[in-house]
Amino acid sequence: MLGIIVSRADSASVHIGEHLRELADWDTFDDGTRCDAAGGGTVYETDGAQLREFDALHLDLVRPADAFDDPDFLVFASRHSGQTGPLLTAHHTGNVGPAEHGGTDNDLATACPNALRTVFDALDAYSPGGYEVGIEATHHGPSVVGAPSMFVEVGSAKEQWEDPEAARAVGQAILALRESTAYCRPENGSWSTSDQRGRCRQLVGIGGGHYAPRFRRVMAETDWAVGHVLADWGLDTLENPATETVIEQAFEATNSNYALVEGDRAELTEVVESLGYRAVSETWVRETDGVPLGFVRAMEADIGSIDDGLRFGKPARNHIPEEYHVVDLPTALLDEARGINREAASNAVAEAALAFGTDQGGTRPTGTVVLPPETERAVVIETLLAVLSEKYDSIERDKETVIARQEVFNSEKAQTLGVPQGPAFGRLAAGEPVEVDGETIPPAAVHEEKTTRFSLSE
Known part of the structure; x- marks a missing residue:
């Protein structure tokens, strides 16, 4: 009463x-x-x-x-x-x-x-x-x-x-x-x-x-x-x-x-x-909003303090399972995804993980993540690969290696072919043909395929 x-x-x-x-x-x-x-x-x-x-x-x-x-x-x-x-x-x-x-x-x-x-x-x-x-x-x-x-x-x-x-x-x-x-x-x-x-x-x-x-x-x-x-x-x-x-x-x-x-x-x-x-x-206080305090204490013991970068993902605010597993995401892949789209890479981790480590004042996931039992490490990796597709033309996976390919502009070739610095250089880099001294130079002449490999085990 x-x-x-x-x-x-x-x-x-x-x-x-x-x-x-x-x-x-x-x-x-x-x-x-x-x-x-x-x-x-x-x-x-x-x-x-x-x-x-x-x-x-x-x-x-x-x-x-x-x-x-x-x-x-x-x-x-x-x-x-x-x-x-x-x-x-x-x-x-x-x-x-x-x-x-x-x-x-x-x-x-x-x-x-x-x-x-x-x-x-x-x-x-x-x-x-x-x-x-x-x-x-x-x-x-x-x-x-x-x-x-x-x-x-x-x-x-x-x-x-x-x-x-x-x-x-x-x-x-x-x-x-x-x-x-x-x-x-x-x-x-x-x-x-x-x-x-x-x-x-x-x-x-x-x-x-x-x-x-x-x-x-x-x-x-x-x-x-x-x-x-x-x-x-x-x-x-x-x-x-x-x-x-x-x-x-x-x-x-x-x-x-x-x-x-x-x-x-x-x-x-x-x-x-x-x-x-x-x-x-x-x-x-803000990071523990909606997260059971017993789980907060367990994660601080397993990963580190919130003030040192521990953060909680969306699943931790819905349901805490009896068991969980701690995994490390591939560092180079995570770094590349962050460089392409920082927000999307961070969301990929926060949407899947119960908890995860960060640096740079809590803004950058660092690789150690705590996942619910039903969520596999591969699920997070696939989401990060989707971020890579914003930059790369093709992405292939061969067991524990990801092969990302992209067409890149070779400025030295363009200069060799007489393309002047300026608007023509920019159009050619963007994939448009340009004319130099009456001769058409196609984009393919100054682009080449670059291949980048990311290990999924490191």
């Missing part, structure tokens, strides 16, 4: 609550076990959600989840204040450093990264014209909620707090959470580990600015969800052991083993790894 909290001390929250009640069919009942100021009194219920009102500001509440009957996660419908213009935003709560606005020092609430991803997508879908959609770093209270939670907000000033279209959009996004979960669902299949946190595609964000553009981009463009985001402004207030304490809390409260570290923060990467977690690059 989704628990929704409306604060009577926040006019934007009350406005969102009014639109929430218009957007769904709600039943009401009176909860006499709690005072009206603390979530008792009139309670609103609809399919998958319950809404309760509190007198205090959200950030001053302590264990508001206790007012609900075992909620899966809570949403605080709230306002956003700042110099950011019309904005719909969401974030997790807690204090990275001193508690200046509710909660306690160096204390993080439990995050709900999968729900944050869901509401981010919903805000983007429902936002009215003129509004930006974003996420924020973890900040302000409450830090003790009693369930995974986040704020969903309309901002950034009174004009937006009173905007019915904005309040309705936030209400629609909150109701979309009824179909979500706090954390990602574990991966299925034999490549998953028994550790649920190792299977969940959610990460901690470390570093960067308050509005977290890198982490927003990751959520918008990959299948990774983002939990706590620890911005530089908060981290810079910390000293050990508080730094370790807050970073470890971020992993525990996000239910994650991975952190994406923004910028050159080697000291924070060292803290992450000393705590037994893994700091990863944005390249790593």
Whole structure:
């Protein structure tokens, strides 16, 4: 069940609550076990959600989840204040450093990264014209909620707090959470580990600015969800052991083993790894998009790290078989295909391979490929030979050798026959006859067959 909290001390929250009640069919009942100021009194219920009102500001509440009957996660419908213009935003709560606005020092609430991803997508879908959609770093209270939670907000000033279209959009996004979960669902299949946190595609964000553009981009463009985001402004207030304490809390409260570290923060990467977690690059996050993490770990062990050039092909994003085979493609053939059509050669590998090695910043396959059991090495080779046909006139295969032939222009012969440098030279090279001193010189007179052999075993 989704628990929704409306604060009577926040006019934007009350406005969102009014639109929430218009957007769904709600039943009401009176909860006499709690005072009206603390979530008792009139309670609103609809399919998958319950809404309760509190007198205090959200950030001053302590264990508001206790007012609900075992909620899966809570949403605080709230306002956003700042110099950011019309904005719909969401974030997790807690204090990275001193508690200046509710909660306690160096204390993080439990995050709900999968729900944050869901509401981010919903805000983007429902936002009215003129509004930006974003996420924020973890900040302000409450830090003790009693369930995974986040704020969903309309901002950034009174004009937006009173905007019915904005309040309705936030209400629609909150109701979309009824179909979500706090954390990602574990991966299925034999490549998953028994550790649920190792299977969940959610990460901690470390570093960067308050509005977290890198982490927003990751959520918008990959299948990774983002939990706590620890911005530089908060981290810079910390000293050990508080730094370790807050970073470890971020992993525990996000239910994650991975952190994406923004910028050159080697000291924070060292803290992450000393705590037994893994700091990863944005390249790593993007390359593992859609790929089971157990298989990622296996390929990093067998081939090398993503930062060193490991890449995943299309089959890895569809189904990971129980078995696979590692083969080497013929180097000279692969190099020639890349030289003819770099994109087609790369696609030939990526379309067939589960994983493969690269160099030049991940842009050039280097030959080692991991294939599904049903895909033979010969299939990839045939695709590369098709790329060669863009350059060569004929291609023959003799056991483990490919013989490629092409007609090439012999410039020395053309000069011997008196063909002047310039347009005539170009026409003759392109296969057109030219006339020199009243004599026609056919292309065949200055073209010859060139044969190139490629070994398929090297």
